[in-house]
Amino acid sequence: MTILQKRRAALGSLFFLAGICFASWASRIPDVQVKFGLSESQLGTLLLGLPIGSLVALPLAGWAVHKYGSRIVILLGAIGYMIFLPLIGFSSSIWLLVPVVMLFGMIGNLMNISLNTQALAVEDMYGRSILGSFHGLWSLAGFSGAGIGAVMIYLDVLPRYHYLVISGIALLIVIVAQGYLVKENKSQAGGGFVMKKPDALLLRIGGIAFLGMLSEGCMFDWSGVYFKKVVEIQPGLVALGYVSFMGAMASGRFVSDRLTNRFGRLSILRLSGILIFMGLLVSVIFPTPIYATIGFLLVGFGVASIIPVSYSVAGRSKLYSPGIALAIVSTISFFGFLTGPPLIGYIADLLSLQASFVLIAVAGLGITLLASIRLDVFKNID
Structure with a gap:
């Protein structure tokens, strides 16, 4: 192998690390609910800590990557995962668990921004697009983490020991990979927290990413419900829609x-929206x-490229450093991921679940439209 x-x-293995840590936490959420005797609403409140932590970390991540470089932030984030993932399992009270989950969410977005900034540096060295393959590894890690979680549950392994095993795997990955990370030259463009107005390019690509994440979030949360209530599939196959969507999205990224x-x-981007x-x-x-x-497979293939391509475009902003640009686009798109699923629920209550899925279809057309008009905004990005 060349250097x-x-x-x-090495970077791909760290994307895998981030994915498997997140999926490992998610796979044991039912155990956390049982351990603390949480109702559905109480569990929902706990889970809200994750996106709150993620949102708080977005401007911090952009600033940290700009100031210290993505390599340092990746390594600190990986160490944070190794510490806070087991802490979730060892938390003895809900008052300890809530801040730990919030910090876990913050680490997730520190890793997201720093890993993608590093990926842009490696992509520039290749001189061609490679960002999708890294996101594919993250998705593959999601399947792997869910599978390991299922085995741990079957073997009746407590979450704390399950998480320690994952932290051990993460430590090995960091030891092997850290020497190959790029020490990029930090750009002098646009430092500081992300409080200033984005330029036209970042607003446009942020809008595309917003609609992409809205679609992705809705499919994550509502695929099973749609197959159960609208398709009326037999109970043993309710997960078919989710699996077909996830499988197509993961393979599409490769x-x-x-x-x-x-x-x-x-x-x-135009094809993805269509x-x-x-x-x-x-x-x-x-x-x-x-x-x-078949429809959910098409949606999975459509969603697959939107975030990798959006990040790749954002990282080529002429006004902001890659870390700041990625934080801006991530902030915009994150609201799509947060607002999409509840919006589907509200529309389903007012009209029907099918009507709410038409909204996501319109979001797809919006992606195609935003990638097709006033192309001067995208000058020199292809």
């Missing part, structure tokens, strides 16, 4: 780089197991 290939492999390099970033629109339209018009599954 560049080793850098790519091929998105090749397609992006061949057809260009804007073409891929796939989301077509997939959801098929699922709404023909709510049968076969057609709905």
Whole structure:
């Protein structure tokens, strides 16, 4: 392997680390609920700590990456994961658990911004798009973490020991990978916390990422409900929609780089929006197991490239350093991930679940539109 290939492999392993830590926590949430005797509403309040922590960390992450470089922030974030993941398992009271979960959410976004900033540096060395493959590894880690969690639950292993095992794996990854991370030259553009107005490029790509994350968040939270209540599939196959969406999204990320390099970033964003629109339209018009599954596969492929391509475009801002630019776009898109799922619920109550899925289809068209008008904003990004 060349040194560049080793850098790519090392960074990919750290994307995998971030994904498996998050998925390991998620896989044991039911155990946390039982341990503390939480009702559904109390659990929902606890889980709100994660996005609150993530949101608080967004401007901090941009500033830290700009000031200290992505390598330092990645290593500090990885150490934070190794500490706070087991702390979730060892928390003896809900008063200790809540701040730990919030800090865990903060670490997640520190890792998100720093890993993607590092990925942009490696991508520039390659001279072609490779960001999608890193996001594919994160998705693959999600499947792996869920699988390990299922095994741990089957073996009746307490969450604290499960998390210690994951922290041990994370430590090995950091030891091997840290020597290959890029010590990038920090840009002098736009330091400080993210409080200033984004430029036209970041507003546009932030809007695209917002609609992409809105679609992704809705599919995460509502796929199973849609298959249960609209498709009316047999109980044992309720997860089929979620699995088909997730599988298509993960596999799509591994091929998105090749397609992006061949057809260009804007073409891929336009195609992504059309796939989301077509997939959801098929699922709404023909709510049968076969057609709905095909529709959810199309949506998964559509969602796959949006965030990697959006981050790749944002990192080429002429006015902001990559860390700051990524934090701005992440902040905008994050609100899509937060607001989308409850919005679907409100519309479903007022009209129907199918009507709410039409909204996500329209979001797909919005992505295509934003990638097709006033193209001077995207000058020199392809």
